[in-house]
Amino acid sequence: MAKRVEDLTVTANRRLNREYFVLELSSAGPLPEMRPGQFAQVRVEGSSTTFLRRPVSIHDFDPVENKIKLLVQIVGKGTEALSGLKSGDLLNMVYPLGNSFSLPGRGEKALLAGGGCGIAPLLFLSRYLAANGFEPDILLGFRNKERILESGEYEKFGRVFLTTEDGSAGEKGFLTEHPVLLSGKYDIVYCCGPEPMMKAVASICKEQDIRCEVSLEQLMGCGIGACLCCVVDTVKGNLCTCTDGPVFNVNDLKW
Amino acid sequence: MVNTGFSIGDLHFRNPVLTASGTFGYGAEFEDFLDISALGGIILKGTTLEPREGNPYPRMAETPSGMLNTVGLQNKGIDYFEQSIYPAVSLYDTNVIVNINGSYVEDYVALAERIDKLDKIAAVELNISCPNVKMGGMAFGTDLSSAREVTRAVRAVCSKKLIVKLSPNVTNIVDFARTAEEEGADAVSLINTLLGMAVDIKNMKPSLSTITGGLSGPAIKPVALRMVWQVARAVKIPVIGIGGIMTSDDAVEFLLAGASAIEVGTASFIDPSASVKIVKGIGDYLAAKGFSDISEIRGYINRNI
Numbered sequence: 001m002a003k004r005v006e007d008l009t010v011t012a013n014r015r016l017n018r019e020y021f022v023l024e025l026s027s028a029g030p031l032p033e034m035r036p037g038q039f040a041q042v043r044v045e046g047s048s049t050t051f052l053r054r055p056v057s058i059h060d061f062d063p064v065e066n067k068i069k070l071l072v073q074i075v076g077k078g079t080e081a082l083s084g085l086k087s088g089d090l091l092n093m094v095y096p097l098g099n100s101f102s103l104p105g106r107g108e109k110a111l112l113a114g115g116g117c118g119i120a121p122l123l124f125l126s127r128y129l130a131a132n133g134f135e136p137d138i139l140l141g142f143r144n145k146e147r148i149l150e151s152g153e154y155e156k157f158g159r160v161f162l163t164t165e166d167g168s169a170g171e172k173g174f175l176t177e178h179p180v181l182l183s184g185k186y187d188i189v190y191c192c193g194p195e196p197m198m199k200a201v202a203s204i205c206k207e208q209d210i211r212c213e214v215s216l217e218q219l220m221g222c223g224i225g226a227c228l229c230c231v232v233d234t235v236k237g238n239l240c241t242c243t244d245g246p247v248f249n250v251n252d253l254k255w
Numbered sequence: 256m257v258n259t260g261f262s263i264g265d266l267h268f269r270n271p272v273l274t275a276s277g278t279f280g281y282g283a284e285f286e287d288f289l290d291i292s293a294l295g296g297i298i299l300k301g302t303t304l305e306p307r308e309g310n311p312y313p314r315m316a317e318t319p320s321g322m323l324n325t326v327g328l329q330n331k332g333i334d335y336f337e338q339s340i341y342p343a344v345s346l347y348d349t350n351v352i353v354n355i356n357g358s359y360v361e362d363y364v365a366l367a368e369r370i371d372k373l374d375k376i377a378a379v380e381l382n383i384s385c386p387n388v389k390m391g392g393m394a395f396g397t398d399l400s401s402a403r404e405v406t407r408a409v410r411a412v413c414s415k416k417l418i419v420k421l422s423p424n425v426t427n428i429v430d431f432a433r434t435a436e437e438e439g440a441d442a443v444s445l446i447n448t449l450l451g452m453a454v455d456i457k458n459m460k461p462s463l464s465t466i467t468g469g470l471s472g473p474a475i476k477p478v479a480l481r482m483v484w485q486v487a488r489a490v491k492i493p494v495i496g497i498g499g500i501m502t503s504d505d506a507v508e509f510l511l512a513g514a515s516a517i518e519v520g521t522a523s524f525i526d527p528s529a530s531v532k533i534v535k536g537i538g539d540y541l542a543a544k545g546f547s548d549i550s551e552i553r554g555y556i557n558r559n560i
Contacts, residue, residue: 003287005528043525048320051472053525094527221315221322222524226280228300229315230328238308238329243284 001033003097003224007090008216011067013083016149020117022103023057024068025091030067034061035100036125037215037247040070041223042082043092050078055220055242057120059095060127060153071149073117090121096244097223101125101190101213103132106189110113110134112158115141116174118193119149121215125190126157137186139159139174141193174198184208190217202250212250218239256380257541258548259534261295261515263442266377266416268295268350268516272506272534275497275520276354276380276420279530281340282347287408287412288527293534295516296350297341298380303355304362306332310387316462317454321472321499323451323520325387325465328356333369345375352418354380360408368415378415381406381440384422385445386469396422398448402431406438418495421445423475423482425449432486432494435469444518445486446479452478473499473519480512487513487554501529503536510537513554 012024022091041053045207059071075082085091104110110129114122119140123194129136136158142148145168161180162170171178175197181189181204191201192215205212218241227242232241233254239245258272264559276298282291291297309329316323330336330483336353344351353370357363363381370379383402385392395401406419417433421428423446432443448469453462461467487494496509506517522529537549548554 005288005526050317051320051525054320081492125495158449216468219313219315221324222527223279224280224527226275226284227315227324227524228329229313229324231312231314231329233312237338 001035001096003094004032005092005094006011007092008068010085010087010089010091013085013086015083017146019147019180020071020073020149022150023065023072023085023091025070026067028114031061031063031066034058034068035101036128038096038098038221039210039246040093041097041220042070044078044081047077047081050081052221053094053223054082055217056079057215057222058124059120060123062127069123071117071120071123081148094223098242099244100246101215104129104134104188107183110136111180111186111189112136112138112179113175113189113191113193114139114140115193116143116147117199118197121192122190123153125204126154130157135159137180139163139178139180141178141197176204184190184210186210188213189213199255202255204252205250213247214250214253215246216248217246221244256379257537257538257546260540261549263321263416263418264301264380266350270295270534271510271516271537272530273352273495273516273518274420274523274530275518276382277521278520279352279489281344283343284298285523289378289531292348294349295534296352297347297351298354298518299344300330301356301382302330302333302336302366303328303357304333304365305328305373309457310406311464312379313462313464314468315466318451318470318472319355319405319455319474321470321474322482323453323463323468324448324524325463325468327387327465328385328392329405333366335383336500337373340540341375342372352380354376354382354420355391356385356388358388360383360405362391362470363405364408368407369412376415378418379409379413379439380410380418380420380444381540382420382447384420386422386448386450386467387430391504393447393450396431397425397427399430399434405463406440410439416441418442420447422447423478423531424450424512426480429485429489432490436490436492442493442494442515443486443490444497446482446498449475451479456550468536471499473501475499476505480508483509484512484556488557501525503533503540506533506537507540507552510549511555515553
């Protein structure tokens with residue numbers, strides 16, 4: 001999977017709520033092969049305070065439509081600037097970067113668990129698993145009803161379970177309290193979200209002897225393993241989130 | 256046809272664009288984005304005698320027109336380098352340069368001796384300017400007698416071309432360049448990063464795990480240019496300019512100020528193919544200005560001062 005630097009064309013910019021938006025991008029030529037869990041380093045033009053690229057998960061990739069989607073949370077000046085992109089604008093990306101989630105074994109049952117913006121890479125993973133003959137269960141956690149992101153999209157590829165902290169939709173409580181996660185019927189759990197949530201999911205999986213892969217987010221410089229800034233302390237020493245990750249088996253992390 | 260080649264003694268470079276140590280890995284990281292043989296040379300990630308895990312996370316902070324880093328020379332040591340990295344980098348059709356670092360003079364000497372035995376390594380860059388290690392590094396490059404001692408000791412065992420990489424964190428960088436030249440350095444490269452810091456106001460603590468780190472990127476270019484200009488007027492050996500070079504226009508500024516060559520650093524993080532674009536842009540500039548050889552523009556600004 002060769003990495004490339006390319007200007008992609010924004011085909012849609014859909015605001016989900018105050019904090020989140022989805023960029024839909026395409027290119028004249030065929031997009032490269034990509035795997036769920038991979039990310040793009042996105043260039044934010046025109047500001048001296050957004051000097052470095054921003055790492056963003058590939059939210060969805062549809063090779064037939066030749067489109068990719070990025071789900072972005074506005075957290076600072078860079079993502080704020082990206083939120084203003086309009087259909088027809090160009091976005092310079094270095095992609096596809098990083099490793100990917102592993103496929104389950106034949107006949108294995110998978111659960112995808114995502115919280116908040118952490119659901120981003122799981123839509124592509126759901127699509128990918130469905131395309132490869134798996135029927136994933138998908139557990140999504142949000143703070144409240146207003147903050148639910150794209151849950152309808154996930155329903156195309158698996159059975160969706162929703163939780164909200166205030167009970168305004170789905171089960172009330174934290175994702176980590178949901179019976180589906182505690183059921184112990186899965187062979188592998190794929191998780192992405194805030195670090196405390198991922199740690200809690202990892203610990204539940206360890207207790208149940210279930211394989212667990214998490215997608216980490218670290219401050220990143222280059223995204224291609226050259227600057228060694230985005231390291232994570234693992235049982236194998238300092239590893240780069242951008243090239244050795246972003247997906248890690250929790251057994252390799254010092255959690 | 257424009258000649259953009261230059262030489263350090265009898266070591267020829269097909270063009271003046273090198274990649275700065277610590278910003279280009281070992282080359283392989285960039286193979287999807289560029290043809291390494293299109294570069295004048297590559298300077299590999301800093302190598303030490305023993306493996307180093309480097310500094311804790313967070314190691315990076317974005318700053319206006321630049322970034323701070325405190326990687327702390329994470330690398331797998333010279334044994335691993337010889338066994339696993341050298342076989343791959345020796346296949347590159349360009350000058351491959353190893354950047355060496357140590358805590359003691361003896362470390363630098365031992366490393367230089369080992370590198371000297373590797374046929375396909377074109378030169379050694381003696382890093383006496385890393386700001387992110389507790390011992391050695393910049394300590395050598397900010398004290399004249401230490402700089403003299405380590406350069407002399409390495410020169411005695413190094414038959415390859417020796418480039419001394421200077422620290423900008425000194426009162427007068429010219430003194431350090433002259434000292435390197437007196438001790439037999441074949442070239443000097445400057446500048447390494449400027450010592451800086453950033454504060455995370457949300458969490459009310461330093462942004463970097465080590466509090467201070469090295470500033471790079473366009474923010475430091477004016478400082479780097481000033482130092483390159485000063486040094487190029489003071490020494491006879493080639494000067495390699497480093498500091499915030501993002502485009503060929505930036506590179507040309509360094510050449511006009513007196514640099515014989517340049518290193519592309521942080522730019523490779525933002526555009527992994529920046530270095531080859533700069534190669535082309537320098538050639539285009541020379542052609543557009545009607546020059547046939549890059550040496551014609553070296554230090555040209557001095558004619559207009």
